[in-house]
Amino acid sequence: MAILKVESLRKKYGSLTAVDGISFRVQTGECFGLLGPNGAGKTTAIRMLYGYTLRDAGQLEMFGLDIDKSLREIKRRIGICQQEDSLDPDLTVRDNLVGYARYFAIPRQEAERRADELLGFFALQSRAKDKIMVLSGGLKRRLMLARALVNQPELLILDEPTTGLDPQSRQLLWQKLAELKKQGLTILLTTHYMEEAERLCDRLVIVDHGRILIEGKPAALVQERVGHTVIEVADPDQTLRDFLARESCRVEDLGSRLLVYLDEGDELFLKLTREVRAEGCMLRPAGLEDLFLKLTGRELRE
Amino acid sequence: MKWPNPSQISARSLRVWQRNFSIYRQNWKISFLPPLLEPLLYILAFGVGLAVMVGELEYGGEKLSYTTFIAPALVSVAIMHNAFFETTYNSFVRMYYQKTFDALLATPLNLEEVILGEMLWAATKSVIAATLMTCVISLCGFFSFPGALLLIPLALLGGLFFAALGMICTALARGIEMFNLPIFLGITPMFLFSGTFFPLQNLPGWAQTLAQFLPLTHLVTLARGCSLHVWSGELWFSLLYLLVATLLLMPLAIALMVRRIVV
Numbered sequence: 001m002a003i004l005k006v007e008s009l010r011k012k013y014g015s016l017t018a019v020d021g022i023s024f025r026v027q028t029g030e031c032f033g034l035l036g037p038n039g040a041g042k043t044t045a046i047r048m049l050y051g052y053t054l055r056d057a058g059q060l061e062m063f064g065l066d067i068d069k070s071l072r073e074i075k076r077r078i079g080i081c082q083q084e085d086s087l088d089p090d091l092t093v094r095d096n097l098v099g100y101a102r103y104f105a106i107p108r109q110e111a112e113r114r115a116d117e118l119l120g121f122f123a124l125q126s127r128a129k130d131k132i133m134v135l136s137g138g139l140k141r142r143l144m145l146a147r148a149l150v151n152q153p154e155l156l157i158l159d160e161p162t163t164g165l166d167p168q169s170r171q172l173l174w175q176k177l178a179e180l181k182k183q184g185l186t187i188l189l190t191t192h193y194m195e196e197a198e199r200l201c202d203r204l205v206i207v208d209h210g211r212i213l214i215e216g217k218p219a220a221l222v223q224e225r226v227g228h229t230v231i232e233v234a235d236p237d238q239t240l241r242d243f244l245a246r247e248s249c250r251v252e253d254l255g256s257r258l259l260v261y262l263d264e265g266d267e268l269f270l271k272l273t274r275e276v277r278a279e280g281c282m283l284r285p286a287g288l289e290d291l292f293l294k295l296t297g298r299e300l301r302e
Numbered sequence: 303m304k305w306p307n308p309s310q311i312s313a314r315s316l317r318v319w320q321r322n323f324s325i326y327r328q329n330w331k332i333s334f335l336p337p338l339l340e341p342l343l344y345i346l347a348f349g350v351g352l353a354v355m356v357g358e359l360e361y362g363g364e365k366l367s368y369t370t371f372i373a374p375a376l377v378s379v380a381i382m383h384n385a386f387f388e389t390t391y392n393s394f395v396r397m398y399y400q401k402t403f404d405a406l407l408a409t410p411l412n413l414e415e416v417i418l419g420e421m422l423w424a425a426t427k428s429v430i431a432a433t434l435m436t437c438v439i440s441l442c443g444f445f446s447f448p449g450a451l452l453l454i455p456l457a458l459l460g461g462l463f464f465a466a467l468g469m470i471c472t473a474l475a476r477g478i479e480m481f482n483l484p485i486f487l488g489i490t491p492m493f494l495f496s497g498t499f500f501p502l503q504n505l506p507g508w509a510q511t512l513a514q515f516l517p518l519t520h521l522v523t524l525a526r527g528c529s530l531h532v533w534s535g536e537l538w539f540s541l542l543y544l545l546v547a548t549l550l551l552m553p554l555a556i557a558l559m560v561r562r563i564v565v
């Protein structure tokens with residue numbers, strides 16, 4: 001069953017079309033990814049989901065409820081972790097959670113119980129009495145996530161949950177999100193970390209310039225659109241280029257680097273390293289990043 | 303621009319009030335100092351230093367010492383300042399820098415309720431300040447009772463008015479430094495020319511007429527009338543002015559904030 005239905009969603013800022021008619025559905029219990037480069041329109045799309053930004057066109061439905069008619073009811077049942085920190089700097093870590101629960105009309109005792117439970121889950125107990133000001137970026141992110149769960153949402157919406165975090169914090173958050181998913185929570189997540197999407201998302205869309213470029217399961221999409229493995233060649237010379245031109249394979253020439261996409265097997269790699277040169281040649285599995293770059297191009301955004 | 307509909311507003315507004323109150327409570331000792339000390343400073347400076355030069359003056363047919371004359375104005379000015387500065391600087395910081403409203407909008411609250419809660423809180427600050435000042439000034443023996451008790455509901459009304467005025471400035475301000483403008487052009491002239499420190503009759507005719515448009519003039523008139531028991535029909539007019547203006551400005555403030563934030 002679809003917990004979230006997005007139909008032809010559209011938003012313009014002046015002459016700039018931030019979201020240009022996107023449609024997708026998130027099924028109960030899955031983790032759905034909204035991927036896209038900077039400025040693709042991810043945050044704009046998310047903000048329309050909770051009425052922060054007014055949409056120009058399109059239908060939004062959550063839990064089978066129309067957003068225009070039941071926004072309050074919907075907001076009671078979703079948890080949102082915004083891209084920017086919006087923690088209350090005047091309150092302590094624990095009071096941020098307890099205070100936030102008040103907005104959901106959760107009784108004080110229950111709010112405190114949940115706050116302590118969430119502090120435990122995100123390994124924040126030792127910081128419970130600290131002010132937000134003294135927290136590191138990773139701790140703030142964890143607290144943002146904890147806060148989004150204080151109303152025990154059925155759908156968790158995360159806008160770039162791990163941007164700016166060190167590998168340790170990122171791993172911890174991924175592990176926690178995986179646990180939540182296991183408990184049956186539905187997650188909608190935006191990111192431009194491909195590793196994150198590969199690890200967490202059951203299905204995803206890649207968005208650019210406000211449009212959906214592709215939709216599907218990450219592994220299947222990579223297999224289908226990129227291939228099985230990739231040979232990377234550093235500093236290619238003419239001999240090497242000539243060699244590859246004779247083979248039937250897809251080559252992407254980046255000047256100082258060559259990428260060769262292979263559908264299966266590694267014969268070409270063996271042949272290349274044996275007959276032409278081994279130095280600077282590397283064989284690796286194809287990944288979501290290859291697909292992402294292929295679809296959205298390699299130019300810098302914003 | 304979309305005007306707020308009463309059906310959009312619920313008791314959830316009080317949650318926003320509660321948030322601000324619980325933070326205020328953390329530092330109440332510091333917050334209490336200005337309203338307690340300010341009147342004493344003014345009474346000392348104006349009452350001891352200036353009053354000897356001014357002597358008594360006539361107000362509403364009564365002879366008043368200069369210090370008695372300005373005491374209700376001090377409370378009125380505090381009502382204005384507390385509410386106006388709360389919904390300008392403080393609300394702006396919460397909206398723009400702390401993203402507090404972002405966080406609140408992800409909960410069942412809507413923006414209309416958030417803004418109303420902010421204004422209710424700002425008016426509450428006015429009430430707290432007015433109450434504390436009234437206590438201090440009464441202890442110095444300048445106010446008459448029970449009339450002076452009316453300063454408390456008056457602080458709520460005046461507080462709501464200036465909270466709405468401040469919120470309108472916040473809705474229109476691009477940056478926090480923009481507030482210098484309404485303060486320099488509105489708040490400071492009102493502080494000086496609303497019958498606060500001298501009777502309006504001392505002004506030339508045209509300036510008196512102009513002063514009748516200033517909301518603080520009416521707040522001061524009401525505060526003085528009540529706390530000094532100088533009753534007159536004029537008070538009803540001032541009350542009507544403040545009531546009508548508040549009922550207009552509060553929905554306007556909400557509508558402008560919605561226009562600013564929800565784009």
Ligand SMILES: Nc1ncnc2c1ncn2[C@@H]1O[C@H](COP(=O)(O)OP(=O)(O)OP(=O)(O)O)[C@@H](O)[C@H]1O
Nearest residue numbers: 013018036037038039040041042043044045083565
């Ligand atoms: N309030 C606004 N007014 C005008 N333009 C806006 C506004 N918000 C976003 N935009 C523009 O809309 C486009 C999409 O922005 P959005 O924030 O949705 O991108 P994003 O995918 O979240 O990017 P990022 O990965 O950098 O967070 C951008 O070009 C942005 O400049």
Ligand SMILES: [Mg+2]
Nearest residue numbers: 042043044083
């Ligand atoms: Mg974004």
